């Protein structure tokens with residue numbers, strides 16, 4: 001967990017030994033940047049402190065005068081179930097530990113163990129607390145369905161309800177320092193979602209985007225973490241890595257599914273410790289930057305196949321969203337068409353053309369394997385070619401037709417819908433199936449259906465009449 005979020009949570013140390021309270025407060029601040037630490041020597045005052053202060057974690061000694069930790073523990077867990085209590089005892093007794101856990105303790109530590117282990121335990125408890133609070137926040141936002149900052153999503157044109165839910169989720173987790181994983185097919189708008197999350201994060205720094213696909217381990221390390229002068233032959237100047245560029249901001253790692261295993265190890269270290277070694281440096285550097293990762297790949301499958309480290313996978317997906325492909329939100333197509341017509345006309349210095357009435361309908365018959373990017377390219381292409389007032393459908397028909405063609409090298413017979421059929425339809429049956437499919441895809445519009453299968457509207461109408469008889 002990075003220091004940023006942890007520092008905001010209150011921690012209460014309860015012990016009758018002032019020396020332990022002092023040294024633990026110092027250790028929490030020094031090693032984990034935890035500054036909101038309250039100390040209490042008198043266990044009788046604990047409930048009062050909890051009622052007044054925003055405390056997330058209590059470190060509770062067991063043996064104290066007036067009131068023992070074991071008596072206090074059930075009162076805390078009953079009255080403040082959202083507070084995590086870590087018992088810190090001088091006794092290394094399994095029975096005591098089991099009793100405390102049964103009474104609702106989050107964890108049990110022995111005072112003689114290494115300080116680092118106790119601090120790691122506190123950070124673990126804080127992480128749980130943070131996730132719990134975020135869950136409540138997410139549920140509240142999703143239920144209210146309202147966005148507090150709709151302007152952050154301005155560039156994302158949509159009226160789809162799944163997308164609206166996704167926005168509410170992104171808004172709820174945007175201020176978390178934990179990673180956000182954005183998945184979805186190529187061209188669905190993952191980068192736009194990452195930029196919206198950054199805008200909502202309230203971070204003062206900038207968003208720095210790095211496409212990690214195809215970077216070998218050395219280039220990845222140099223790009224992200226930089227190097228010191230003289231780190232390798234030719235390194236006559238030190239270089240700041242992208243992580244430092246993104247300090248107090250967001251590091252957006254695109255195509256994370258392509259990261260090599262050695263690079264995954266380096267990234268995990270940065271996520272866990274918030275620190276990294278520039279190439280050639282003998283001391284680590286600490287930088288606070290939120291990581292947003294994106295991929296079009298199935299990371300779970302990659303993890304299962306051993307191509308993606310499990311620890312990194314779980315770390316990255318602490319918060320996650322899947323941006324649905326365009327074919328799952330076809331109602332967005334007319335809106336996006338309008339948006340891109342406007343954008344294309346502006347950037348090409350042309351007057352905005354009027355789209356033919358059936359264009360949106362035609363586009364809704366297409367599956368858009370390249371998603372929003374494909375639609376955008378189609379519109380730009382058509383606007384750049386267009387001359388009359390009304391936009392021609394031809395460029396779109398051609399693009400859609402081409403999209404259905406097999407890729408070069410793939411034989412047409414591989415995609416033959418009849419290949420493998422036990423009984424071939426007769427010519428007339430096949431024709432009827434084709435006509436009916438075109439009518440379904442065109443939403444009952446005969447002109448459009450006729451264009452889809454390359455015949456005239458009267459010819460199609462004649463066939464339909466014949467089928468009705």
Ligand SMILES: Nc1ncnc2c1ncn2[C@@H]1O[C@H](COP(=O)(O)OP(=O)(O)OP(=O)(O)O)[C@@H](O)[C@H]1O
Nearest residue numbers: 155156157185186187188189190191192296372373
């Ligand atoms: N809902 C949307 N509204 C407006 N423009 C969009 C929308 N979704 C995507 N775009 C545009 O489509 C293009 C592709 O979007 P983006 O780069 O965010 O996709 P991606 O999912 O990150 O793709 P890749 O996986 O290839 O990196 C960009 O030009 C983007 O501006």
